[in-house]
Amino acid sequence: MRKLLLALTVMLFATPALADYTLIVPQKPGGGTSVWAQIVAAEWEKHLGEKIVIKHIPGARDIPGFNEYHNNLQNDPKTIMVSHGGNGVSFLQEQVDYNYADYDSVGLMNLNIISGIRKDYKAGDKIKFAAGSGMVPEGLAIAQLLCGNLASIDAYTACFKDKVIWVPGMSGGQRRLAFKRGELNGTRENPAAYKKHVESNADAKLWFTHGILQKDGSHADDPNYPGYQFEILFEKQWGEKPDNVLYPAYKLVKSFRDGLQKALWVGKGNPNLDHLRKTLTAMTRDPASVKAIQAKVGDYEWLVGYRGNQQRDTLMTFVTADALKTLVEFNTSAFGLKSVYKPELIK
Amino acid sequence: METILALIAGTLYGLVIGIIPSAGATTGLVALFGVIHYFTGEPYLGVVFLMAVVAASTTGDSFAGILLGIPGANSAAATMVDGFPLAQQGRASYAISAAVTTSTANGVLWGCLVFLLLPWYSKLLMILGIPELWAFMVLALATVGFVSTSNWIKSIVAIALGIFLGLVGVDPETNAPRFTLGWFYLQDGIQLMPVVAGLFAVPELVYGLRTGQTARIAHNELWLGVRATWENRWLALRGGFIGAFIGLLPGLGGTMADWMAYGSAVAANPKEQFGNGNIKGVIGPEGANNAQKATSMIPTVLFGIPGAPFAAILMALFMYLNFEMGTPDIAADTEFFFSLGFGFLAATVLVAILCLVFIRPITHICTVPYKYYFPFLLFVIVWACMQYTGTLADLAVLAAFSVLGMLCKHYRFSRPALLMAFILADKIESFTLQLASLYSVGDLITRPIFMAVMLFTVGIFAYSLKRKGSIDYA
Numbered sequence: 062m063r064k065l066l067l068a069l070t071v072m073l074f075a076t077p078a079l080a081d082y083t084l085i086v087p088q089k090p091g092g093g094t095s096v097w098a099q100i101v102a103a104e105w106e107k108h109l110g111e112k113i114v115i116k117h118i119p120g121a122r123d124i125p126g127f128n129e130y131h132n133n134l135q136n137d138p139k140t141i142m143v144s145h146g147g148n149g150v151s152f153l154q155e156q157v158d159y160n161y162a163d164y165d166s167v168g169l170m171n172l173n174i175i176s177g178i179r180k181d182y183k184a185g186d187k188i189k190f191a192a193g194s195g196m197v198p199e200g201l202a203i204a205q206l207l208c209g210n211l212a213s214i215d216a217y218t219a220c221f222k223d224k225v226i227w228v229p230g231m232s233g234g235q236r237r238l239a240f241k242r243g244e245l246n247g248t249r250e251n252p253a254a255y256k257k258h259v260e261s262n263a264d265a266k267l268w269f270t271h272g273i274l275q276k277d278g279s280h281a282d283d284p285n286y287p288g289y290q291f292e293i294l295f296e297k298q299w300g301e302k303p304d305n306v307l308y309p310a311y312k313l314v315k316s317f318r319d320g321l322q323k324a325l326w327v328g329k330g331n332p333n334l335d336h337l338r339k340t341l342t343a344m345t346r347d348p349a350s351v352k353a354i355q356a357k358v359g360d361y362e363w364l365v366g367y368r369g370n371q372q373r374d375t376l377m378t379f380v381t382a383d384a385l386k387t388l389v390e391f392n393t394s395a396f397g398l399k400s401v402y403k404p405e406l407i408k
Numbered sequence: 409m410e411t412i413l414a415l416i417a418g419t420l421y422g423l424v425i426g427i428i429p430s431a432g433a434t435t436g437l438v439a440l441f442g443v444i445h446y447f448t449g450e451p452y453l454g455v456v457f458l459m460a461v462v463a464a465s466t467t468g469d470s471f472a473g474i475l476l477g478i479p480g481a482n483s484a485a486a487t488m489v490d491g492f493p494l495a496q497q498g499r500a501s502y503a504i505s506a507a508v509t510t511s512t513a514n515g516v517l518w519g520c521l522v523f524l525l526l527p528w529y530s531k532l533l534m535i536l537g538i539p540e541l542w543a544f545m546v547l548a549l550a551t552v553g554f555v556s557t558s559n560w561i562k563s564i565v566a567i568a569l570g571i572f573l574g575l576v577g578v579d580p581e582t583n584a585p586r587f588t589l590g591w592f593y594l595q596d597g598i599q600l601m602p603v604v605a606g607l608f609a610v611p612e613l614v615y616g617l618r619t620g621q622t623a624r625i626a627h628n629e630l631w632l633g634v635r636a637t638w639e640n641r642w643l644a645l646r647g648g649f650i651g652a653f654i655g656l657l658p659g660l661g662g663t664m665a666d667w668m669a670y671g672s673a674v675a676a677n678p679k680e681q682f683g684n685g686n687i688k689g690v691i692g693p694e695g696a697n698n699a700q701k702a703t704s705m706i707p708t709v710l711f712g713i714p715g716a717p718f719a720a721i722l723m724a725l726f727m728y729l730n731f732e733m734g735t736p737d738i739a740a741d742t743e744f745f746f747s748l749g750f751g752f753l754a755a756t757v758l759v760a761i762l763c764l765v766f767i768r769p770i771t772h773i774c775t776v777p778y779k780y781y782f783p784f785l786l787f788v789i790v791w792a793c794m795q796y797t798g799t800l801a802d803l804a805v806l807a808a809f810s811v812l813g814m815l816c817k818h819y820r821f822s823r824p825a826l827l828m829a830f831i832l833a834d835k836i837e838s839f840t841l842q843l844a845s846l847y848s849v850g851d852l853i854t855r856p857i858f859m860a861v862m863l864f865t866v867g868i869f870a871y872s873l874k875r876k877g878s879i880d881y882a
Contacts, residue, residue, distance in 0.1 A: 090438045091720040099441040099724060118797055121578060121595030125797065189846060194583055228845045230580040230838030234713045241711065242537055244846055257712045257734045356727045399584040 081111035083140050084325075087126025087148065089119040093233075093251075094145040097323055097357050104350035108343040109336075122194065123147055124157050131159040135328030141167060141337070142326040146174075147195050149317035153380075154194070154388060154400035161321070162377065165334055166369025168341045169324035171274055172251055172361050173283045174198070174315075177259035178268035179246040187224060190247040191231040191239070192396060197388075198315035199249050200227065200396055201307055202269060202291050206298065210305040214387060217307055218394040227396060240265070251322070252285065252359025269294050273361075274320040278375050280312075285360070307391060309384035316376050323358065324369070338366040380406050411750075414453040418460025419755045423762060425461070426468020428788075433465045433701065435795075437721040444728045451729035452747040458725055459751025462718065463515060464759040466701045470507040470694060471763075475500055475771065476785055477612035478605065478792075485604045486666040486696075489824060490682060490689025492612060497685055500771040505633025506687055507694045508763045513637065514648030514695030515756035518702040521652075523749030529706045533656065539852050541657060542839040543861035548664060549836060550865050551671035552828045553872030562821045570826040573598055574833025580841060593801040597834065600663065602793040602802065606809025607827055609789050611817045617782050630767055633687075640691045643673055651696030655703030655716065664835075667828045669696040675872070683824075702752065709733050709748070 086098045095117065102113040118126030123145070130142040142164070151157055176199055182188075188203060190196065200221070208220035221227075228245065237258050240248040247268065250258055259265045272280030272290040282290040291311075295303045303311075325341070327334055344350045345363040355361075364372050385402055392400040425436030437458070447454030472478045473488035474495050487507055494503035522529075552567055576587045577597035588594040637644055647669035654665040673692025674682050682689045704716040712734020714720035723733050731744055738744060763770075793806040816823045843852075852858055 090434060091714075091718075096720065096724040099438070100728070103441055103445065103728075119596065120797065121592065122583075125592065125596075192581075226845055228842055230841040234707070235842075237711065237713050238533065238707070239538065239842075242534055244537055254712075257732070261734070353728060356732060357724070397582050399582045 081139065082109070082113045083137075084113055084115050084143050085126055085130050085134060085140060086115055086117050086143050087119065087123040087130075087145075089117055092119075092123075094123075094143060094323065097145075097354075098143045100353055100357055101325075101344075104347070104353055105341060105344050107350070108340040108347065110340075122151055122155070124151055124155065128158040130326075131163070135164065138327075138331050138333050140327075144321060144324045144326065146172075146318035146322040149321040149376075150194055150197060150314060153314060153317055153385065153403070153406070154197075154392060154398075156401055156403075161326075161373050163329065164326040165329055165331065166364075166366075166373055167325040167327055167334070167337045168345070168363055168365040169320075169369045169372060170322055170358060170361055171364055171372065172319050172322035172358060173270050173273050173286075174249055174319050174322075175252060175255040175259070175270050175283075175286060176202070176247060176249040176268040177240075177255065177262075177265045179240070179243060180264055180266050181243070182246045186246065187226050188247050189226045189228060189245045191236040191245060192227040192229040193231070194392075194398060195318070196249070197392060197396065197398070198271060198311065198318055199247075200225075201311035201314065201391065202271065203247070204391075204395065205303055205305065205307055205311065206269065206291070206295060209299045210301060210303065212306070214306055214390050214394065217305075217391065221395045229397075252361065253355070253357055256359070271315045271319055274316050274372070274375070276371065276375065278378060280316075306387055309379075309381065310387040310391060313379040313381075313384040314388055316379055320372055320376055341365050377408070380408075382407050410450065410453055411456055414457040415460050415751065415754050415758065418457040418751065419464040419758045419762070422461040422464025422466075422755065423468040423759055426465035427471045433462050433718040434721060436461055436465050437718055437725060440725060441728075444725050447729055451731065452743055454729045455726070455731070455744060455747035456751035456754075458722060459748055460755035460758075462701055462722070463519075463698070463752045463755035466698050467508060467511040467515065467756065467759045467763065469697070470511065471504065471770065474503045474507060474690070476609075476781075477616075478609040478785060478789060485608060485663070485827070486670040486693035486824070487690055488608060489670065490684070490686045493683070493685035494687070494690070495771075499629060499685070501767050502629035502633045502636070502687065503690050504767055504771065505630045505764060506636045506690050507633075508760050509634045509637040510644045510647070510691045510694040511698045512756055512760035513641075513644060514651070515698035515702065516753060517645075518648055518652050518699040519749065519753045519756060522702045522705055523745060523752065526706065526709060526745065529656070529710065533707060533710070536657065536857070537855075538839065538842045539847055539855050539858040540861065542836075542843045543858050543865065544653075544657075545832065545836045545839050547861055547865040547868065548668050549829070549832050550869040550872065551668055551675065552825050552832070553869070554671040554675040559820065562819070563825055566816065566821045566823070566826040567829040570829025571833040573603070573826075574830040575837065577834070580834075580838055591801075593797070593799075593805075598805060598830075599793075599796045599802075600831070601796065602806040603809050603827065603830060605789045605793055606806050606811075607813040607816065607823045609785075610806075610810035611813040613782060613785055613789070614814060615817070617779065628768060630764060636687045637691055640688055643676065643688055644691050644695050646672060646676075647692050648695040648699040651699035652703045654696075655700035656706055664828075664831050665696040665700045666693040667824065667831065669693040670824070671828070675868075698756070705748070705752075709738065 084098050084102055086095050088095050098115055102115060106113050118129050120126060127142065127144060127148055134140045203225060204217050204221045207224045208217060211217050236248060239245045241262060248259065267286055267289050269291050270283050270286050270289050273283055275281050282293060292303060342365045345365060385406065389400040389402045392398040422436060444454060470487050473485065474491035477488060477492040491503040491507060576594050578584060578595050579586045585595050650669045650672060651665040670689065670693040673688050677688055680686055704719045707713040708719040708723060714723055726733060731738060794802045796802050813823060
């Protein structure tokens with residue numbers, strides 16, 4: 062208890078100036094990535110042997126914090142950027158300053174996102190799903206699962222609008238309660254939240270997963286939810302593989318969101334990179350640290366060091382003019398989202 | 409013994425955090441990530457400690473609002489409207505003892521109800537759907553009229569301006585910027601802290617400096633404040649009920665609870681003036697915050713859905729102690745429930761005792777001439793508002809709202825009405841979009857709670873149109 066009182070005293074008077082490293086989190090305290098960063102920082106400190114503080118730079122759709130890092134902080138050897146899947150989606154379809162190609166990965170978590178559906182849903186019922194730019198991969202998956210292989214974006218838009226109620230304006234908490242109450246009949250969660258909010262719900266069942274991104278650019282079936290990967294379900298339902306105008310856009314956006322779900326970056330040439338990677342590796346091998354982090358996001362692999370860069374490079378190969386144009390067009394016509402086509406992303 | 413020490417440590421820390429302007433429970437809990445591992449060997453002690461922080465910071469946040477005219481947290485601004493004038497009249501101990509007594513009574517009452525009857529609430533949460541939440545939002549908007557001044561035109565302008573400012577950000581349907589004047593900073597909406605500080609704290613500070621006033625500690629009115637709470641017990645309980653209801657429903661927010669409770673206090677006393685030091689304006693809203701904190705734990709514990717931002721941080725800290733909210737394990741863990749209830753309830757009582765015992769030295773801050781603590785207060789306000797991005801943009805928003813606040817004060821436009829409309833605007837918009845997407849009129853008229861709330865809203869609206877505003881505060 063004396064230790065606790067001492068710690069509290071230190072905490073009350075501590076300032077960020079005492080920190081050795083700073084994690085930039087692009088959202089307010091209490092957000093999902095902010096909480097993840099707090100947990101990782103507390104665990105990482107034990108192996109790093111130095112103090113880590115969290116600096117929140119919030120703003121619209123979590124873009125300003127990452128922009129600030131890109132423009133002013135990436136050359137600071139003691140500053141590390143924390144990004145999440147939403148930043149990946151924004152990178153593809155909004156005007157942002159940041160560019161993953163400009164950084165080195167310290168490490169990242171390659172997650173799968175899981176969708177659930179109410180058991181009382183019957184074929185022919187409308188799917189009721191929370192809208193938002195973070196739901197774009199689910200929207201694209203749902204459009205293909207419900208409509209099969211169609212020839213044009215217009216045909217998909219018409220089919221989507223006929224079969225899906227895309228509900229705007231919902232926070233995460235509201236979405237979860239609405240799904241529990243049956244006001245929504247579909248939802249999606251990260252693996253840990255899925256267990257809590259969908260798997261434990263007697264009225265819900267597994268619907269589909271996006272799969273786990275592999276080194277070669279393919280997506281593998283998640284062993285935690287075998288047989289429910291989008292591509293497997295599509296083929297089972299329609300008797301053919303997904304081969305349509307939406308599929309490249311779907312693959313692009315799901316990979317950028319889930320493959321960079323939680324990621325740590327430093328500027329290129331950072332002299333501390335090796336030390337950071339070594340200590341992060343040590344953290345990912347410490348069972349106590351792994352347990353604390355898994356409780357937040359689920360049991361998924363860390364890609365540390367060059368493997369993180371490799372993942373980023375794999376993602377960049379999905380960026381094609383067709384995929385980007387389709388993404389922007391379907392965002393606009395089906396989801397009502399204002400998106401921007403960014404030709405500069407295509408190499 | 410260790411449980412008591414954890415309780416005392418959490419209470420003292422929470423009280424300090426509560427008193428610091430703009431800090432509040434959320435900020436206080438974030439700072440605990442660095443020390444929570446000290447409790448991993450004794451996790452139930454950790455639960456007691458954390459709940460003590462929540463309870464103590466919630467009670468302590470009324471000090472800054474009443475004594476300095478700066479809300480200790482966003483949600484404490486409503487108490488400030490009548491509390492600060494009381495302090496200026498030399499009646500700070502009267503206002504603080506009434507605020508602390510009301511907070512304590514509601515904290516204990518709703519703490520007991522929540523923690524003893526927690527498993528029963530899940531059914532209630534399942535009954536209240538989007539239509540009921542929407543109806544409740546509209547009811548909240550109808551109560552804005554009660555925090556308006558007697559000049560209806562000015563009040564309507566203030567409400568319209570509040571709604572407009574609340575809609576600044578992005579369109580929730582298209583993600584496109586809205587009313588941002590091309591300034592990216594505003595796409596996340598206008599932040600609440602600079603709005604509250606600019607509208608309320610800065611104008612009072614400037615006014616105090618200009619008039620050179622120094623409040624007097626005329627009397628030690630500690631027991632008068634306690635007695636006032638007893639005499640207005642139904643008012644205090646109603647405020648607690650409003651806070652408790654809002655805490656139960658994720659996404660509504662504690663700030664709304666306080667202002668709704670304040671509006672209901674004004675509405676229930678149509679012949680009295682508010683905004684110039686009416687103790688009912690302190691007792692009405694003060695308990696809402698504590699009740700909201702208690703009931704926010706219901707969706708948090710039962711479903712793992714945080715009922716408020718502080719609850720999201722609390723969930724993560726609990727995770728460190730191996731308590732995962734919303735799981736069958738936690739529902740069966742009686743020691744967890746005991747620690748949760750004990751920490752919250754005992755700290756609520758302990759912090760009340762501390763506040764009342766030390767009320768005299770604390771309230772002496774009011775006797776310091778303005779010119780001495782004006783720079784300090786200004787620094788604190790600026791610091792608090794720069795916690796959002798830490799850039800000059802935060803200061804620009806604070807400056808703009810300070811000018812607006814001073815204009816409203818000078819020309820008698822209702823600042824409470826403007827703020828409440830600002831808080832409600834985007835919530836009403838998002839619930840309206842949800843309602844329109846998922847329900848038809850035929851669905852809605854078959855929902856008895858929805859219909860009852862809507863009828864009540866119509867009645868409230870008609871009543872607020874008929875009577876003249878009785879709040880003497882702009």
